[in-house]
Amino acid sequence: MAKEPVRVLVTGAAGQIGYALVPMIARGVMLGPDQPVILHMLDIPPAAEALNGVKMELVDAAFPLLKGVVATTDVVEACTGVGVAVMVGGFPRKEGMERKDVMSKNVSIYKAQASALEKHAAANCKVLVVANPANTNALILKEFAPSIPEKNVTCLTRLDHNRALGQISERLNVQVSDVKNVIIWGNHSSTQYPDVNHATVKTSSGEKPVRELVADDGWLNGEFITTVQQRGAAIIKARKLSSALSAASSACDHIRDWVLGTPAGTWVSMGVYSDGSYGVPAGLIYSFPVTCKNGEWTIVQGLGIDEFSRKKLDSTAEELSEEKALAYSCLT
Numbered sequence: 001m002a003k004e005p006v007r008v009l010v011t012g013a014a015g016q017i018g019y020a021l022v023p024m025i026a027r028g029v030m031l032g033p034d035q036p037v038i039l040h041m042l043d044i045p046p047a048a049e050a051l052n053g054v055k056m057e058l059v060d061a062a063f064p065l066l067k068g069v070v071a072t073t074d075v076v077e078a079c080t081g082v083g084v085a086v087m088v089g090g091f092p093r094k095e096g097m098e099r100k101d102v103m104s105k106n107v108s109i110y111k112a113q114a115s116a117l118e119k120h121a122a123a124n125c126k127v128l129v130v131a132n133p134a135n136t137n138a139l140i141l142k143e144f145a146p147s148i149p150e151k152n153v154t155c156l157t158r159l160d161h162n163r164a165l166g167q168i169s170e171r172l173n174v175q176v177s178d179v180k181n182v183i184i185w186g187n188h189s190s191t192q193y194p195d196v197n198h199a200t201v202k203t204s205s206g207e208k209p210v211r212e213l214v215a216d217d218g219w220l221n222g223e224f225i226t227t228v229q230q231r232g233a234a235i236i237k238a239r240k241l242s243s244a245l246s247a248a249s250s251a252c253d254h255i256r257d258w259v260l261g262t263p264a265g266t267w268v269s270m271g272v273y274s275d276g277s278y279g280v281p282a283g284l285i286y287s288f289p290v291t292c293k294n295g296e297w298t299i300v301q302g303l304g305i306d307e308f309s310r311k312k313l314d315s316t317a318e319e320l321s322e323e324k325a326l327a328y329s330c331l332t
């Protein structure tokens with residue numbers, strides 16, 4: 001029997017990530033090839049005409065899984081009945097700006113949209129915040145929507161995770177799908193810690209540690225980390241726009257694995273609320289290694305953290321605590 005459609009909200013849908021993301025969702029990349037969807041697209045009034053253009057293109061593309069499109073500038077209409085909410089709307093970082101510069105513009109949007117989601121979304125709606133500062137916007141959303149379970153509010157660090165897989169695959173000249181279990185710890189910012197200490201590569205003689213195959217700790221502890229940390233800025237410099245197709249694709253990966261589960265023996269990185277695991281202050285939205293099953297994520301426990309890693313986990317946590325304080329100061 002055909003499944004009931006899931007209503008999927010994309011905020012900022014007239015923007016560049018939105019334009020890449022909505023056709024992926026309508027094709028089943030996010031929720032699976034047998035899951036019909038109804039797209040709810042929200043943007044602000046100055047973008048209403050462009051948003052309507054996106055709706056026209058979705059109709060023209062005749063996606064078999066797409067059972068309806070709501071294109072609106074009304075946040076209540078946008079949030080009503082949604083089972084998945086991908087929060088992309090906001091002001092993007094431009095060349096030369098740090099994420100903190102976009103803080104005041106974006107946290108007030110997330111406070112307002114938190115209430116609309118809390119009141120009008122489906123029970124158990126899964127929320128993914130993409131707009132920067134992603135971790136702190138998600139934290140504000142969680143704190144101003146207290147009736148949404150805290151496990152349901154997450155932020156996107158899967159793009160950073162995928163970037164780390166990509167760098168290792170290029171360095172070793174192996175398929176990216178053969179590399180697994182990198183970790184992004186912390187903030188979706190230049191303080192994030194891309195960690196390969198537990199990562200492996202599938203080879204003809206079994207799984208081998210990335211550290212053994214790369215055999216260059218100088219590169220792994222230096223250039224590899226800074227390349228992943230700075231990749232967003234490098235894309236902005238090259239495109240004069242922030243990453244869009246990779247962000248949209250990673251958002252699909254994030255929700256797909258959360259809803260449908262991670263493959264056996266594999267973890268992914270998600271920004272989730274900290275329960276104090278690995279000494280990370282409880283309550284921050286921090287990127288951890290997680291596995292997903294039956295629609296629930298669980299932080300991978302018991303991984304060894306060496307002294308080098310400890311410092312990096314702590315400094316990105318410190319930045320998130322500072323961002324939290326700054327966000328609250330922007331809201332008052």
Ligand code: NAD
Pocket residue numbers: 011012013014015016017018042043044047088089090091092093109129130131132133134156157159160188242243244247
């Ligand atoms: P964009 O400017 O092209 O699109 C943003 C859209 O949001 C615009 O259409 C704008 O009108 C809309 N918008 C603004 N305020 C809104 C509101 N209150 N409600 C609904 N919509 C609103 O930007 P983009 O390139 O699509 O990037 C979107 C966000 O995603 C930015 O904050 C960017 O920094 C962030 N981003 C995050 C990641 C990540 O990995 N977490 C990756 C890339 C980009």
Ligand code: LMR
Pocket residue numbers: 093099132159231232233235242243
């Ligand atoms: C990215 O990582 O590409 C985005 O978050 C854009 C940015 O501001 O770095």
